[in-house]
Amino acid sequence: MPLTVELITAERVVRVEQGVDALIVPGAEGQLAIYPKHAALMTTLEPGEMVIRRAGQEEAFVVTGGFLEVKNDHVTVLADASEAAEEIDIARAEEARRRAEERIRRYREQADRDVDLARAQAALQRALLRLRVAEQRRRRTTGRPQV
Amino acid sequence: MATIRQLRRRIQSVKNTAKITNALQLVAASKMRRAQDRAVQAKPYSEKLRAVIAGLAAATLDPEKPAHPLLVSREVQTVGLLHITPDRGLCGGLNSNLNRSAGTFVATQREPVEVVAVGKKGRDFFIRARVNVVAEFTDLGDYPAAAQVAPIARLIIDDYLAGVFDRVYVSYPEFVSTATQRPVIRQLLPIEPPKAETLPGESTFAQDYIFEPSPKDVLAELLPRYVETQIYEAILQNAASFQSAQMVAMKNATDNANEITRELTLTYNKARQEQITKELLDIVGGASALEG
Structure with a gap:
């Protein structure tokens, strides 16, 4: 029996997919692939890319951390924030990256104590993650160059 | 004459x-629909989280020896009240009902109460009533995002862990329907694990699960998230209640x-x-x- 996958954030239900062949998630202990008949599992997630594989097709999502539960071929992903690759706002992610880099630079150069380095680095990581996932999807789905 | x-x-x-x-009514009506939608959209996440914690709590938690500081009940010296209200008026009796309910609650506590106010109306009320308002969060907008709630949850959790509050309640308008909003006050901390609704035939939760990295680590991630979700839900209900009350008024x-x-x-x-x-x-x- 194939998997049912629910991807949920605090704000909305991002996706519910049935008949999923495999799910690849960034687990706490490294990347994790879940196939049907997986044992019941409860794990935390790291920020990363989540891929739903169904009938030879792959769909990518960004997940910025959260939890995952597997039970009786039903997978529930409770993500802190998540969107499908095609929903990613590239301009916004670029902007977030620029801002985070600027904050880190200020911290390094002037030892600006107002900058929360850990937060800036986390923000940078999230922005890079979104850009990477969006970029990969573009390469995967379109042969022609993007304008 | x-x-x-x-x-x-x-x-x-x-x-x-x-x-x-009439113009205000039309604006409130359209915002109400979106605010209600958001409150509904947030339900699956919180319900799922509640179910997971209920399952975990029932199977792995020893009430004598709580596995996480957010579950520990201790002697109460100071009570915290997270008072959630709208920023604006022109919404009938909503604000005065909320403030009356919270005011009565504060007056009937034996221990001193400190207030964390979300929304200007509640903040102003407690400042006027000379109750200690230790923090305020205002101007969250018509459609508060989960990211805006994170600092509120962090403040509450940190203060609880630091012993500033020994028990925390949340007061907010429960959105019953467009015509009815009910002020409610609930305990937020320490977390009272929700009761598991075990279906007959379903095995108890945690024994059969693999936990990564460990049950304790998962719980340590889940519980703060649970508090945050409860606050977020309350704030969404507040937003939906405000627009509904304003539209009706x-x-x-x-x-x-x-x-x-x-x-x-x-x-x-x-x-x-x-x-x-x-x-x-x-x-x-x-x-x-x-x-x-």
Whole structure:
């Protein structure tokens, strides 16, 4: 029996997919692939890319951390924030990256104590993650160059 | 008796008021739909989280030896109250109901209460009542995002862990329907694990699960998230309640204004008629005096 996958954030239900062949998630202990008949599992997630594989097709999502539960071929992903690759706002992610880099630079150069380095680095990581996932999807789905 | 000119001015003024309340009503109605949608959209996440924690709590948690500081109940010296209200008024009795309910709650506590206010109306109320407001969060907007709630949850959790509060309650308007919003006060910390709804035939939760990295680590991630979700839900309910209450209040105001306009117009027409009759009588009287 194939998997049912629910991807949920605090704000909305991002996706519910049935008949999923495999799910690849960034687990706490490294990347994790879940196939049907997986044992019941409860794990935390790291920020990363989540891929739903169904009938030879792959769909990518960004997940910025959260939890995952597997039970009786039903997978529930409770993500802190998540969107499908095609929903990613590239301009916004670029902007977030620029801002985070600027904050880190200020911290390094002037030892600006107002900058929360850990937060800036986390923000940078999230922005890079979104850009990477969006970029990969573009390469995967379109042969022609993007304008 | 008012003069005709006064009546005319009054009618115009009431009509202008009706235009404003009507516009506010329409704005609130459209915002209400979106705010309610968001409250509904947030349900699956919190329900799932609750179910997971209930399962975990039932199977792995020893009430004698709690596995996480957020579950530990301790002697209460200071009570924290997270008071969630709208920023604005013009929403009927919503704000005064909320403040009355929270005010009564504070007055009936044996231990001193410190307030963390979300929303200007609640903040102003407790400042006026000379209750200690230790933090405030205002201007969250019509559609608060989960990211805006994170700092509120962090403050509450940190203060609880630091011993600033020994017990924390949350007060907010529960959105029952467009016509009904009920002020509720719930305990937020320490977390009282929700009861597991174990279906017959379903095995108990945690024994069969693999936990990564470990049950304790998963719980340590889950519990703060649970607190945050509860606060987020309360804030969404507050937003939906505010728009609904405002829409209903403005609809009543518009209806009343229209009613007053109708009555005033009647009085005005009568007065006008009377005056015309009087003027006609004067003319006729004057003419007959000349003829005579």
